[in-house]
Amino acid sequence: MVPSTPSRDRSSDLKVRQLLRRLPGERQIANARKIAALRKPANDLRRLLKRDYVRSLRRGLGYGQVRRLVERFSLIFPAFNTRSISIMPTASFGTIAAKLGFTVRALPFGGSDGLALRGFYAHRSAGVLKDPLIFVNTAHPPVVALTSFVHELGHHVSRDILQLKPSRAHFYFDAGYADQLTEPSELVADVVVSFAGYPEKVARKIFATPWDWGLVARAAHLSDNAFAEVQRHLKQAYGFDLYLEHVPAEQRLQYLGGIIHYAKLRWALLAEYDL
Numbered sequence: 001m002v003p004s005t006p007s008r009d010r011s012s013d014l015k016v017r018q019l020l021r022r023l024p025g026e027r028q029i030a031n032a033r034k035i036a037a038l039r040k041p042a043n044d045l046r047r048l049l050k051r052d053y054v055r056s057l058r059r060g061l062g063y064g065q066v067r068r069l070v071e072r073f074s075l076i077f078p079a080f081n082t083r084s085i086s087i088m089p090t091a092s093f094g095t096i097a098a099k100l101g102f103t104v105r106a107l108p109f110g111g112s113d114g115l116a117l118r119g120f121y122a123h124r125s126a127g128v129l130k131d132p133l134i135f136v137n138t139a140h141p142p143v144v145a146l147t148s149f150v151h152e153l154g155h156h157v158s159r160d161i162l163q164l165k166p167s168r169a170h171f172y173f174d175a176g177y178a179d180q181l182t183e184p185s186e187l188v189a190d191v192v193v194s195f196a197g198y199p200e201k202v203a204r205k206i207f208a209t210p211w212d213w214g215l216v217a218r219a220a221h222l223s224d225n226a227f228a229e230v231q232r233h234l235k236q237a238y239g240f241d242l243y244l245e246h247v248p249a250e251q252r253l254q255y256l257g258g259i260i261h262y263a264k265l266r267w268a269l270l271a272e273y274d275l
Contacts (some may be wrong), residue, residue: 073196
């Protein structure tokens with residue numbers, strides 16, 4: 001990352017906060033269901049547990065599109081879908097940003113949304129930016145911040161290769177994951193995260209038990225054994241133990257929702273596309 005002076009850093013941080021203030025209406029309207037889900041995390045979790053992710057994946061992304069995503073991200077992370085993307089310092093976010101033509105700001109954020117806001121991706125059309133911007137809320141644990149960066153990176157990259165409908169800004173909340181399955185741009189970003197955290201070899205080990213066989217594959221009920229393997233993987237690869245994190249119970253439920261969401265999505269990618 002090209003070193004920046006303190007004054008330039010302050011200017012960038014100011015633009016982030018200006019953007020957050022400038023788009024409150026859009027943030028509230030576009031993400032109303034996700035914000036509502038924050039107030040009832042247990043309900044959101046129940047939706048995730050019952051959802052058949054293969055069906056959602058099949059409706060939202062084809063095999064060819066997923067292959068293009070993997071190929072493109074293999075240019076950014078050479079071991080993509082071979083090894084888990086490791087925790088990296090936020091300076092490394094900046095190195096990637098410089099190569100791909102966007103700005104990244106990673107800093108703790110409280111505000112009215114507090115920890116609920118994981119990050120966002122804003123295109124130039126948002127109005128206060130010269131370059132696309134990725135914001136990562138570093139008030140979360142490192143693996144959560146990494147997840148947020150990779151998710152937002154998925155938005156930036158997929159705009160070109162999948163030609164998705166442009167949006168001024170994509171806000172990433174720690175809730176409403178089931179709704180993201182029905183939004184093509186959010187589904188793409190989540191698919192990237194699933195590959196990044198669970199490369200093929202790991203996914204085949206975790207999801208070794210056959211899914212519900214029938215005319216088509218399904219990925220609905222995550223078995224206790226598979227969930228235990230997911231937890232072991234997160235602890236081994238990222239040092240993340242959900243039950244040892246010093247966070248309030250409600251925040252823990254939200255993290256749990258994210259863990260289940262990305263694990264089931266990775267299971268669906270393996271079951272449907274054998275990737």
